[in-house]
Amino acid sequence: MSNTVHATINGLPVAVTKGTSILDAARQVHVRIPTLCKHPDLDATGACGICIVQIKNNGKMLRACCTAVEDKMEILTETPEIVDVRRSVLELILSRHPNECLTCLRNQNCELQTLAADFGLTWTGLDSIVPEHAIDDSTHSIVLDSRKCITCGRCIQVCQQDQNVWALSFLNRGFETRIAAAGDIPLWDSPCVRCGQCSAHCPTGAIVEYDESVKVWEKLEDPDAYCVVQIAPAVRVAVGEAFGFPVGANLTGKIYAALRRMGFKAVFDTNFGADLTIIEEATEFKSRLLEGKGVLPLITSCCPGWVNFMEKFHSDMIPHFSSCKSPHAMVGALTKTYYAQKQGIDPAKIFMVSIMPCTAKKSEIIRSKEMYSSGYQDVDVSITTREFARMIKQSGIDFVTIPNEPCDHILGMYTGAGTIFGATGGVMEAALRTAYFYVTGGDAPKLDFTATRGLKGVKEASIDVAGTTVRIAVAHGLANVEQVIDKIRAAKEAGEEPPYHFVEVMACPGGCVGGGGQPYGATNELRIKRAEGLYSEDFADQLRCSHHNPYIKQLYDEFLGAPASHKAEQLLHTGYQVLPEYKR
Amino acid sequence: MKPEELEVKAAAELAKQQAFDVRLFTCSSRGCQSSEALGVIAGLKAELKARQLESRVQVNGSGCMGLCSKGPLVRMTSKTQKDILFSEIKPEMAAMVVEQVVVPVLEGKTIEKPGGDLEHHTLDLNDPFFAMQVYSVLENNGKIDPEKLDDYIARDGYKALRKALTMSAEDICKEMLASGLRGRGGAGFPTGLKWDLTRKVQSDVKYIICNGDEGDPGAFMDGSVLEGDPHAVIEGMLIAARAMNATQGVFYIRAEYPLAVERVEKALRQARVAGLAGKNVMDSGWAFDFEIRLGAGAFVCGEETALIASIEGKRGTPRPRPPFPAVKGLWDQPSCINNVETLANVPIILLKGAPWFASRGTEKSKGTKLFALTGKSKNNGLVEVPMGMTLRDVIEKIGGGTDSGLKIKAIQTGGPSGGMIPEHQFDTPVSYENLQQLGSMMGSGGMIVIDEHDSVVELAQFYLDFCVDESCGKCAPCRIGGTQMLHLLNKIVAGTGTAEDIKTIRKVAKAMQKASLCALGQTAPNPTLSALRHFEHEFTERLLPVATPKA
């Protein structure tokens, strides 16, 4: 039996592989069927009814997103009747949606709004029947407003299937259906790990980041405050999407310039923190691998979503966790100690802002007492790439044309190893480069450990480090973590040698480039391009190993002493605790 | 049990029954149990014991005998005279029945019609309600005790299964197709075709699922069949399983029918013990067993894919079809879902042959159909009529008109998915096509009679309210469309609606019909639309008076 089916769409012949949806087939003949609930990352559910098309011979209306093309199907996609029904459905959806577009974070960036504009809806003729639901901003990372929810189910699919967190679920049925944490508890009490993937996939303003840009503006205007900022690796290759740059364009210099114009007194780069993390983590790894101090595998800890997940669901893995803080937390701690001392600034006046691709960082900065290691809150506010893009727009800076500027201080000087932290496998690759050096005393002949790259859910490899085989695993997307953890646990219970020596985990699909706080519309295609933006910078860099960063050396010489020194422990390391899955 | 043992068992049971001079069957279905039928059974037993007549008179429970509004019903059969059907027997009347009727009959007297106090508690079996019905699925009701396997076997039970075990899967499907049996759950898809589609899918695991989630408010046929003749459904499922090489059977029964669940559980236990289900069905080496899953109060779970989701322990939300369950159903395996009444038809068809079945009915709708006749009908209850009988015969003759004597305005068939049929269309013969043509549908078989005092606007509102309540909420057209339509209908009922609102109702209804994901949403506007079609004046009469401009 042939695996190709032949059909027509609006009279135009198409030939597609069996099982191809009408939606995908239509692209072949340059027909764009409007959709609302469908997301390229996720399974089609057929919830919204916007993508209906008609079968010519029987007039039946089917959903293009979840109906496979059948042989000899004659499909119509744009008859007046279809458009009319689509408009009616859209009118219905709008009658259950608050008319708050102008004061919504998704204004001009909302899939429902765009669709309404496309259809030129002016008045629905239906009474507004928006239920009153409380807004849940308890996590301080994401804000859930189920009044704006169109119950497309994307967030739930992401939370349950892709992330295996099961914080969100539908509650009730029919018109009363809404998204909520189990049994209508605040998200804060739920298993939510703050990864924010729900917000990144939401088509409307029902789940958005907890916007703290106003706090930042307030401090920028405050003459007493000494505002310092740092940007995460993945931000530089994503923020441009909000300004029409090609996906993956690396805009580090423009970002520095824009931040300086906004009024930040010092502009740092989290990449420096990443290099520092590698030094500390590779030291830790070496001592576990060669000196038997602590258990193997060592598991990375720079992703706060993952840390939350582990503390709630896999707390038996705590001994495996690297005690290193995440890179931005390290920079925060150093800013209010090392930098403050050096510049003679009162750390109490320093206001540290992190610009991150991440919603979990927002609550990470207050997660435990170690986050106050400088004597103050090490990082005062963490905003997402999306908030940052809006701030650039608010400030009136012409981001497209603004010339590049350098960063301010050694806390902004980094190597290619720090840059690739933003992509899945990047931390592992950077760590391997340095670990190789620590074990052998020389650099690896080839610095590209390509086995760690790409979007495969779990990447496993054995790497020869001068005769010692190092088994690694890289997982991204929390649902993929389970199989890695299961393996570790099984070996442990059986008393066998651990299946891996070193494990990297990132909560978000694709790593930070696909973070929950990144610009909307992320698909795997986009994630790859963003990652390429990072890898190409690394490839072009003179310095591609954290241990070659001269400023890291300077930092140890001037301030920290040596890796894993007492001071380093105090400022750069943290601990973990067992958290209940549900607080109530 | 070996195949040949069926006759032995049947003969033994028949001999046992013959030993009794009189047999009493008291309806022990849900409806009559509510009217203390169990007390009646106990009363009869006690009275017969006191008179030492236990060896001559057998007291049985039985399935529904139709006229639920007159329950509990007690049927007396005797070798010496014709049957007598008592109605509204209270436990305290048991002694009277024994004394005034049973004892005289035992003494050799013939009683045409009981007199005295029982005169008004006897139903005329020549009344059109009984005389015009054609019993096929209900054939055993009132004649066997649903809790006794041997009773079923004595009435040719499991012979059809024995026949099926000698046939090829394809032949069984062909036989079904030839019979013209169509799904009794509402949509009317040819059963043989459905089986054949499932049969053709290659898989090591296949499921046959019995849909007993009778959610239509005002319909109780499936519950009555499960309660009254559970073995017929089990046998039907076993045959279906053979026809498509299914490996597991699943009963999905609504939790509101605890008695049906109990009866099916009991029947399954009996069948396993007797070797009619389980590891070695009828000594054929074929292993097949059943599981029971309960619904939990969701009308939408009558939809095949929602039902599957519910069996899988999830929210009962439908998913888009295709893929159809025949290809990807329960646990992603090929599955066939048949309604209770459909399955109950299967053994008779196989036993008596497709031509026998096809001889009844219209060209495209064969056999008989169960209806739950309720509302303002004089005779309320479960009826079985041949396809092709006119609606008027069903409503006016079998139903006996209205209880109030008022004129009948319309009937509603197909429940919340169906529509209203006005009185002037009652001469239409019952068939899937005809009902659809009238803007209604067969549905599962609820038939609600409304009289001239009833408001069709309020009935439409009732059904829409039901659908809004029962919408799963997954797709926007149904979730929001239903609510908006109801909102508008509420306005009209409250007297604040406008002509514009009626227009909007039609517009929203169209969006729901065209763009809803499953049949619940697609059909939810039907009662309202059919009411509008036939009785628009009742809507317009309720509109807000249009203000006339001042001179």
Added chain:
Amino acid sequence: MTAITYTVRYRLVQFGQSLVVTNRGGAWIRGEISPEGAVESGVLSRDWPCAAGVQTPEILPWGARPGKRGGRGTMSTPIEVATAVKVAAPKAPAAPKDEITLIANKWKNKRGSLIMALHDLQSRVGYVPRESAMRLGHEMDVPLARIYEVVTFYNYFKLEAPGKYVISVCLGTACHIKGSAELLAGMEKELKVREGQSTPDKEYHLQAVRCLGCCGLAPLVSVNGKVYAKLKTNESHHVIERIQIDKPMAEADHESLAE
């Protein structure tokens, strides 16, 4: 202190036993219903830890319907708060732990049996208590979110302990035609509760159900499984009296769990 000119809309919502006051996009303040709290006396005092300086907070009463304008008041309006706080019901017992283990063991190896396990649980304690659901989920390895999405989807499951006598008024079509709405309204008046609620003494729980399958006997109510049929719709009082005399017992114990 200068008056604040912008309007802050407050919402008062109840999550379980906690009251949460939240303003849009701003601070999130929570508190427990405690004996000392001004809440229980029916007044949210000024001491309630809401953001200082807010002059005109608006409270949306618990259970207020969407879009309705009425029902908003100020923080100090006792009546608003009284409706916001549900009367703390006597705590109904959760199913004993070992019983939940039994239920879990009975079902956990059968695929997709969550609904069956929930039926067992509810038949034991009359509803699905949160602690029991958590434990059941834990033992059956089902996320609590899944349990709640299922429990709240199906009408049959209750999240709160119902009264001792569950009065189910059938609102199926046949009963509807015969006036069951009037019957239900009469019952509501008689018991002084709304449909879906229990009387404060936890004696009666009034609920509407969709068709009990005894359409021939319409209109009817069922109390703990016992059916009262062919009722007169204007005689709710009489029906309650009959129930009071009968005190129908809950249905016979379901099959032994250990089976």
